[in-house]
Amino acid sequence: MKTRILGLLAAVSLVATLVVGWRLPPTEEQAGYARLIAVHPALAWTAYIAFGVMALGSLLYLLPATRSRKWDRLAGASGEVGVVFTALMLVTGSIWGRPTWGTWWVWDARLTLSALMLALLFGYVALRKVDMDVDRRAIISAVTGVAAVLVVPINHFAVTWWRTLHQGRSAATLAPSSNLDGSYLRAMFLGMVAMMLVYAWLLIHRIRLERLEEENRGADLAVALAERRAEAHDGAVSGAPDGGAVVGS
């Protein structure tokens, strides 16, 4: 029931963000697009947190001392939700970049890193979608999650050097911190709170769904075990011609 309150809070703050964001005054440079400050930084912030939680859950599952199914569920759920936030961050960034830079995409360091992060998340989620044994999937995706986060610092240096060695253009122009007045800041923080609540709500529900699926599987197992044992009984007692021999898989 607590998640219902969380869901309600998430919905209310999301609507509030949209209303407050929509009513922000346009700026000279960016016109109405400046309103995106209410959602874009918040999406980015949440996307990075989702990636971090995915990596942390993977690491905790991988370490023998802390290995537990719950870390796998946490990592998997955060990875899936993270894909959505990362994709939305790139989309809103592009919409913002179009009037600001004149193109949908620039090879800015931060944009490139975000795109690479989305690719890493795609790989992670694609792996989890493959049909396989739950424990096997857990260990494989834990290794994938940790391997994905290990590359982040290296990516950071590589991409930053790559872009800054050539030109000074950076995403700093996206957030005009110098002339950012109070109403923009407030909208940005409200957006962050809203996105974090939405993230938490989605995460909890995804984890719950996964747990239910696993419990369901456990219940199936009890039935399957009973059926399997019954085969032995049929085969030995009745001696039916097809008794016990029909199980071939």
Add this chain to the structure above:
Amino acid sequence: MAPAIRMHRAVVLLGRFPALAGADLLVEAGEVVHLSGPNGAGKSTLLRACAGLVPVVEGEAEILGHDLRRHPRAARRRVGLLGHATFLYDDLTVEDNVLFALRAAGAGTAAVEAALVRLGLSGRLRGVAAGRLSAGQRRRVALAVLEARRPELWLLDEPHAGIDAAGRDLVDELVLEAAAAGATVVIASHELERAAALTPRMLVVSGGSVTPAASPGTLANTAAAGA
């Protein structure tokens, strides 16, 4: 001395299918045991579980005193499995395959020559790529590895299948020799008479569990179902 195999209510899942549904099995060191049972009963899975290739997810399982659920690797160097797959590299020659398998198992290679001769692989076949061998010849290579390695626990899955008459007799000889040298041998086979000549102890695997063949009646049923 620890039993060679001790399983208590062991469950093994293949996907979501319980191939072993709570199997109990006790095999003392030095015993020769014959596993019988219809196709799909769980014989191969039982042997693969004993080799630590498929995880036991519930119940207890010990191989040569090692807990399979905690240390599946510990028992492996002491176990030899002849499975449906022969674990051969198609591009390597017969001799290279045998040498690699022995070195990988940490075993000496001194007995390789004798084993190749014994299994009829010492002539032209020695230098042939494993991918060009017939199924029966591949079984012979896998047997040569076991014979050269002489593990403490032999797990033989249908060792008589797909091999010629002389080869079958050879399999029986190898089993008896291994047993005489103190090794434990578990044979899954539909060849009831052949297996009966090797050992009096037969167990029936059915529906993912193991029962001793108590009466001739059970035996006949198993034979009917297995045919």
Add this chain to the structure above:
Amino acid sequence: MLRDALLVGAKDLRVEVRSRVALNQVAPFAVLVLVLFAFALDPDRGLLASAAPGLYWIAVTFSALLAIQRSFAVEAADGARDGLRLSGLDPAGIFLGKAAAIAGQLLVLEVLLGVGVVVLYGTELRGGTVLALTCLAATAGLAAAGTLAGVLAAGLRVRETLLPLLLVPVAAPVVLAATKAWEAALDGQSDQGWPWLRLLGAFAAVYVAFGVVAFGPLLEEA
């Protein structure tokens, strides 16, 4: 661990010597990719020569994907992967052995592609030390991350399509850093290549270390 690595590495190289898959299939493919780039970028305008380092490393990455697929296809045939697990070989040794064998094949391929770039794109090789060290460090990183991705995908129905999706995002900084290091060396400014080389070295160290640790659980429990 090193004994097992040598054993597995030698076995994989022996399989390659007997089957010649890398030599007869992967290498011609890699050269063909170089030819395709010439179609995409007008050869008369000097674009090819200036883009040569990047094209070279993309060709290497594609070839690495094939070499990794092959390395694990060998183990999948007739339960050989089970054979490896059954043998009791140290998983870290298996990882190092397989990665070393892949790296060895890639290095030979890189020499061949280097000749290809010189002949087809008219590139003049300069800064040999940085070029060679870049090859070593980038190859070690690609082979380590690739072996890890290879065993992750091994045994899954979708392994052929999943492997590139898993490996390419992780290998992206290797392609970038190796390209930049080569550009610097070919421009006669080898000193600017060193930061990139250090980055490649760090990548290789991180993924070799992680592979050594993670291969055990992957082989045992997956």
